[in-house]
Amino acid sequence: MSFTTRAPRGTVETAAAANVADSYDVVVIGSGASGMTAALSAAVEGASVLVLESEDLVGGTSAISGGAIWVPAHNMSYKALGTTDSLEEGRIYMMGQGRDEVLDPAIVDAFLDNAPEVARFVETRTGLSWLPVAWPDYTSDIRGASNFRALFPAPYSPEGLGRYADLVQPPKKSGMARNPLPLWIMNAVEGVWLGGYALIGALLEGSIDRGVQVRTEARATRLIREGDAVRRVEIATPTGPVTVRAERGVILASGGFEGSDRLTEKHLGKAFSTQVSLRGHTGDALSMIEEVGADTVGLDQAWWMPGIHVPGDELGGTPISRLVQGERALPHTIMVNSAGERFGNEAASYNDLGAVMREVDPDTGEMPNATAWMIFDEYYHRHYSFLSTLPGGTYPDVVQSAPTLEALAKKCGIDPEGLVRTVREYNPEAAKGRDPWFGRGTTTFERFFGDHNPFLGALSWNAWAPATAEKTRTAFASAVGPVAGQVLRRIAKAKNPESVRRLLVRPLAMLMKPALKNPASGALGPVDTPPYFAVKVEASAIGTIGGPRTDAESRVVDTTGTPIPGLFAAGNVGGATTHGFYGGAGGTIVLGVVFGHIAGRVAATDRPATTPAAAEAAAQPAGAGRRA
DSSP: OOOOOOOSSOEEEETTTSOOOSEEEEEEEOOSHHHHHHHHHHHHTTOOEEEEOSSSSBOHHHHTSOOOEEOTTOOSSHHHHTOOOOHHHHHHHHTTTTGGGTSOHHHHHHHHHHHHHHHHHHHHHSSOOEEEOOBOOSSTTSTTOOSBOEEEEOOBOGGGGGGGGGGBOOOOOOOOOOOSSOHHHHTTOOSSBOHHHHHHHHHHHHHHHTTOEEEESOEEEEEEEETTEEEEEEEEETTEEEEEEEEEEEEEOOOOSTTOHHHHHHHHSSOOSSOOSOTTOSOHHHHHHHHTTBOEEOTTOEEEEEEEOOTTOEETTEEOOEEOOGGGGSSSEEEEOTTSOOOSOTTSOHHHHHHHHTOOOTTTOOOTTSEEEEEEEHHHHHHSOBTTBOTTOOOOTTEEEESSHHHHHHHHTOOHHHHHHHHHHHHHHHHTTOOTTTOTTOSHHHHHTSOOOTTTGGGSHHHHOHHHHHHHHHHHHHHHHHHHHHHHHHHHHHTOHHHHHHHHHHHHHHHHGGGGGOOGGGTOOOOOSSSEEEEEEEEEEEEEOOEEOBOTTSEEEBTTSOEEEEEEEOGGGSOOTTTTOOOSTTTTHHHHHHHHHHHHHHHHHOOOOSOHHHHHHHTSOTTSSOOO
8 A cells, every 4th residue: 555644634534545654653543532532642742643443433432421531629610519629539539448459559640640630631622621510429438439520521513523523433322211410401402412422522623633643444453563662553454454653652542352252251251242332342452462562451350331232222233232320220120130139239330230240150150140130110110211211101122021020030031939039028128218138229329310309309290290291301302402502502612611611510510419319218119019020131341441551651561560662551451540440420431531641642752741659650660569
């Protein structure tokens, strides 16, 4: 293939449709939040940057996510939220529950000290604004936890992307039933992008403005060393292989290996029977880093997520399942395995519950909870939306129903005696707002998605006419969505984050903060009103987190703990920087964004990007201290 010189401004083209220059300062593999932040960071430092994306659209799983980042001490709109925070509180939280004996303190300090700065960097270098909201940390009952560390993308206008807007991965359907965030009206707003769609769009726009070249359908297949340093990347394109030189560094940001049955079987004990992330995450980086002698870490870990597959749900022509989140925390439902037994706290974070679902029985070597059933009754059916079905509506065929628990169990292959016994024991305690087995409803996070109407209580339409309430909200959102979209688009185009926050943070706080005081009864209720319903829930993952071991500067290290010159990693491919600890909403994306930013800066400049303490630790062999 012939080569051309670099274009003065950024472009997004397929590798087959556009020539690729033979040399760049920095080559980034992957176009999710970590990759695009790394590319933008390097470009801001003056480096020429090439981003390689194996799929035909930009954004990866980040684009279909909520797009939030979890940032302790972000210092945005604290007065409007009625809160304060500090890096020390964030550190106490992250290092709690024995994690101080597991995590690398230099990496934790690098994260904490850079995260607020990176949030501001994204705002100043792109068209995105952050909205801080009330959203409890996932382990909300330990020291250092906060209810206000999640930053969600504000509405973003894609106008600046021009023709490249069509090359960003669009979002997928959500299975969320109730949410303190007013998604019912946000999803009806037209003309602006939200969530991960907004985050990737803004990062792409900022990168293009600074000359970053993005090539889709360009799969990196090999890293090539020149002496000690990684300096070339081999790419498979539709028209044949290409080798590109990286003068200063290669940044791996290509996601995990959850899409590979072979690798999940090998490292996680069993392949996933359902997928909740995008295709393309097949672990290419693992084979590439082996050739250059990189150490690995966290290959047995993932960001776990229960999923429900509704036949016909696809994204990019590939089946994709819906996430199971707040639906589990509502009353009048439980989850059981094939023995009809509860196995965990249904209202816990998806990462914690998903981990329980993937636990291996030491006696049998099996995962008895990997396939489970969400059981609920007619009260649940009449009061809550589920799988895009309004309260009282007709569910898709994936939901089974029967007049008795015994009949329902037989339909689903559940042990009837086990299910009846479990429900019989559960109901009296649930009616009192208690769960003596797993403590459901005892933390702020577990109650946050529960059933509570703080403004009107029993007089709320949600309480006495849920279907009417949902239809009214939908009709209202459809009516005001286009107008609201035009207003928000104007605001977004102004690129003034402080103005956006002055307009939106206080109203959102008024809507969401009352959910922080939800009672335990909002997450617990007896399953006692026939008919009964069941839907299969499979253990899955929004991403694996094992890969090359990295230090506090995002440098990949070899098996002796020595950094491999010219090689960096960030995001789900980047080596389990928090050992699987999921801090709160946005806890995965923020690791990619922060360490992608560090990787971009260091690769482009060889300048330390962290604190003096982290820099001192980084000067030692990476294996000298406690490591992630």
